[in-house]
Amino acid sequence: xxxxxxxxxxxxxxxxxxxxxxxxxxxxxxxxxxxxxxxxxxxxxxxxxxxxxxxxxxxxxxxxxxxxxxxxxxxxxxxxxxxxxxxxxxx
Amino acid sequence: xxxxxxxxxxxxxxxxxxxxxxxxxxxxxxxxxxxxxxxxxxxxxxxxxxxxxxxxxxxxxxxxxxxxxxxxxxxxxxxxxxxxxxxxxxxxxxxxxxxxxxxxxxxxxxxxxxxxxxxxxxxxxxxxxxxxxxxxxxxxxxxxxxxxxxxxxxxxxxxxxxxxxxxxxxxxxxxxxxxxxxxxxxxxxxxxxxxxxxxxxxxxxxxxxxxxxxxxxxxxxxxxxxxxxxxxxxxxxxxxxxxxxxxxxxxxxxxxxxxxxxxxxxxxxxxxxxxxxxxxxxxxxxxxxxxxxxxxxxxxxxxxxxxxxxxxxxxxxxxxxxxxxxxxxxxxxxxxxxxxxxxxxxxxxxxxxxxxxxxxxxxxxxxxxxxxxxxxxxxxxxxxxxxxxxxxxxxxxxxxxxxxxxxxxxxxxxxxxxxxxxxxxxxxxxxxxxxxxxxxxxxxxxxxxxxxxxxxxxxxxxxxxxxxxxxxxxxxxxxxxxxxxxxxxxxxxxxxxxxxxxxxxxxxxxxxxxxxxxxxxxxxxxxxxxxxxxxxxxxxxxxxxxxxxxxxxxxxxxxxxxxxx
Ligand SMILES: Cc1ncc(C[n+]2csc(CCOP(=O)(O)OP(=O)(O)O)c2C)c(N)n1
Numbered sequence: 196x197x198x199x200x201x202x203x204x205x206x207x208x209x210x211x212x213x214x215x216x217x218x219x220x221x222x223x224x225x226x227x228x229x230x231x232x233x234x235x236x237x238x239x240x241x242x243x244x245x246x247x248x249x250x251x252x253x254x255x256x257x258x259x260x261x262x263x264x265x266x267x268x269x270x271x272x273x274x275x276x277x278x279x280x281x282x283x284x285x286x
Numbered sequence: 287x288x289x290x291x292x293x294x295x296x297x298x299x300x301x302x303x304x305x306x307x308x309x310x311x312x313x314x315x316x317x318x319x320x321x322x323x324x325x326x327x328x329x330x331x332x333x334x335x336x337x338x339x340x341x342x343x344x345x346x347x348x349x350x351x352x353x354x355x356x357x358x359x360x361x362x363x364x365x366x367x368x369x370x371x372x373x374x375x376x377x378x379x380x381x382x383x384x385x386x387x388x389x390x391x392x393x394x395x396x397x398x399x400x401x402x403x404x405x406x407x408x409x410x411x412x413x414x415x416x417x418x419x420x421x422x423x424x425x426x427x428x429x430x431x432x433x434x435x436x437x438x439x440x441x442x443x444x445x446x447x448x449x450x451x452x453x454x455x456x457x458x459x460x461x462x463x464x465x466x467x468x469x470x471x472x473x474x475x476x477x478x479x480x481x482x483x484x485x486x487x488x489x490x491x492x493x494x495x496x497x498x499x500x501x502x503x504x505x506x507x508x509x510x511x512x513x514x515x516x517x518x519x520x521x522x523x524x525x526x527x528x529x530x531x532x533x534x535x536x537x538x539x540x541x542x543x544x545x546x547x548x549x550x551x552x553x554x555x556x557x558x559x560x561x562x563x564x565x566x567x568x569x570x571x572x573x574x575x576x577x578x579x580x581x582x583x584x585x586x587x588x589x590x591x592x593x594x595x596x597x598x599x600x601x602x603x604x605x606x607x608x609x610x611x612x613x614x615x616x617x618x619x620x621x622x623x624x625x626x627x628x629x630x631x632x633x634x635x636x637x638x639x640x641x642x643x644x645x646x647x648x649x650x651x652x653x654x655x656x657x658x659x660x661x662x663x664x665x666x667x668x669x670x671x672x673x674x675x676x677x678x679x680x681x682x683x684x685x686x687x688x689x690x691x692x693x694x695x696x697x698x699x700x701x702x703x704x705x706x707x708x709x710x711x712x713x714x715x716x717x718x719x720x721x722x723x724x725x726x727x728x729x730x731x732x733x734x735x736x737x738x739x740x741x742x743x744x745x746x747x748x749x750x751x752x753x754x755x756x757x758x759x760x761x762x763x764x765x766x767x768x769x770x771x772x773x774x775x776x777x778x779x780x781x782x783x784x785x786x787x788x789x790x791x792x793x794x795x796x797x798x799x800x801x802x803x804x805x806x807x808x809x810x811x812x813x814x815x816x817x818x819x820x821x822x823x824x825x826x827x828x829x830x831x832x833x834x835x836x837x838x839x840x841x842x843x844x845x846x847x848x849x850x851x
Pocket of ligand 1: 676677680681703704729731732733762763
């Protein structure tokens with residue numbers, strides 16, 4: 196049930212809170228998370244899991260996408276799964 | 287958003303942040319700001335005395351946000367409200383949430399403590415950006431006065447573009463007083479006309495052409511997209527019957543043949559039944575809200591769905607769309623050319639249902655029957671009628687029984703359902719449309735929530751009319767207790783209300799009372815003819831109920847009906 200997204204967000208005040216708050220409010224657990232600086236933007240990788248089976252990751256993806264300050268959102272390829280040591284936020 | 291006049295550039299002596307804020311608001315064409323001063327926003331209020339726009343001093347910041355919201359709904363422009371830090375900012379919160387839930391463009395500007403004090407629990411410091419994160423489309427803390435023009439321009443652009451919504455700008459006090467030597471502008475992104483998927487358009491056309499029982503499901507998005515005429519033309523050309531949500535009322539008038547009226551919890555039986563029978567729902571700027579759908583899994587069980595919305599995140603959120611179309615409604619409707627479906631039987635069936643389930647305005651006794659009064663009020667005011675409703679039974683009666691010439695003639699807190707909206711919304715609407723018959727329709731519970739705004743009416747002599755339907759009850763809650771909590775009436779009695787006519791008079795507002803049915807007609811005439819603000823205090827039966835009603839959580843097929851009391 197877990198899906199991983201890679202999301203580019205502006206390096207703006209509040210942008211990380213905005214993203215994480217949205218995901219939890221819309222009914223998803225955040226199991227893993229990393230944050231990296233890519234120069235112009237920040238890149239967030241998140242492993243998320245719906246709280247119940249009425250929640251769709253597709254719809255969540257579009258809700259994230261419409262946030263102002265989100266530049267790009269893409270499902271992360273399976274081969275790019277989280278390395279244990281990269282997890283800053285274990286479940 | 288294009289600026290109404292050139293944006294301010296750094297003058298010989300650089301302007302302060304506060305000055306720059308005022309000048310940028312002027313340049314953006316702002317005509318009215320609703321607000322309330324306090325310590326952390328004082329530099330802005332200092333600069334306001336020279337402003338070319340009007341500032342309306344409300345008596346509670348919540349009213350500033352509600353008035354800005356209604357101003358925006360009526361004009362289609364961005365509403366602006368202004369408050370100090372801490373309690374001023376938190377008082378805006380309900381109004382910001384209201385604008386978010388109903389997709390209303392609004393810019394809320396708050397002062398905050400000076401930047402070095404932020405994060406130290408300073409006097410009147412609240413993290414208002416954090417508090418409002420879930421209820422804004424976007425927000426900013428201004429860190430550099432040079433950013434003020436750019437952030438304001440971006441804020442107006444963000445609030446009004448795409449699916450509109452409220453935005454918040456938090457302005458620390460040091461940023462307001464420091465000089466801006468090199469202010470920068472914001473360059474709005476080039477409007478990308480999002481390509482509407484032609485394959486989906488063709489699928490929609492064939493679904494419409496082949497449908498036997500198609501139905502338009504009209505929502506608030508139609509007004510927001512400025513597509514009222516387009517929807518009317520589409521309904522006329524295709525002959526497809528329609529139902530409306532609370533926010534969709536007025537798109538097709540009540541006299542529109544084939545308009546079945548409001549669907550949902552307090553919708554008409556004809557509308558709810560048509561939805562249940564339909565084989566194709568064409569959803570125009572609506573979002574399957576639970577008050578409209580009832581039990582979702584039993585909603586429109588036979589219908590395929592064409593969902594048209596500017597917000598891609600609404601598609602499939604609650605109900606799967608067989609044909610999803612993301613895009614501006616006007617553009618979509620212009621591109622949609624279905625052949626006229628052969629639905630004469632279905633249309634005849636809908637028209638018969640409309641006639642069979644029409645409202646009955648006969649009620650026992652000689653007391654005032656609120657549905658009849660509201661119907662008569664809207665007829666008397668005609669096409670110039672604009673209702674600013676509060677929340678409760680009176681709100682549902684207004685939706686059911688008033689005639690609205692357009693959706694912006696019906697201002698109602700739909701998504702949030704916030705009591706206290708009516709009076710400040712009436713103020714915002716009347717300032718936006720001085721020519722209209724703007725009437726606040728309130729209940730005795732709701733009215734008390736922003737009753738202090740009678741002072742605002744008096745101060746600016748705003749000729750708003752108020753119909754206060756006083757049942758000495760929190761009526762809608764009482765009705766639910768009667769029906770779903772075994773008449774265990776708990777904390778709904780307001781029989782010790784003040785005499786509202788005297789209260790209004792004390793504020794300097796003309797007021798009179800209507801207690802009998804025979805006085806209604808003259809009362810409406812007096813109210814509408816009054817040159818200044820005027821309140822009609824209407825006493826109604828405390829035990830009156832709103833019918834029909836779908837019990838919460840039930841399917842829209844399970845409508846309850848009852849008699850007028
Ligand atoms: C701010 C707020 N608090 C509580 C409610 C819950 N509520 C919904 S309707 C209602 C009663 C409204 O009473 P009144 O304004 O007198 O209208 P009536 O139903 O009697 O017409 C209440 C308490 C609400 N919608 N908004």
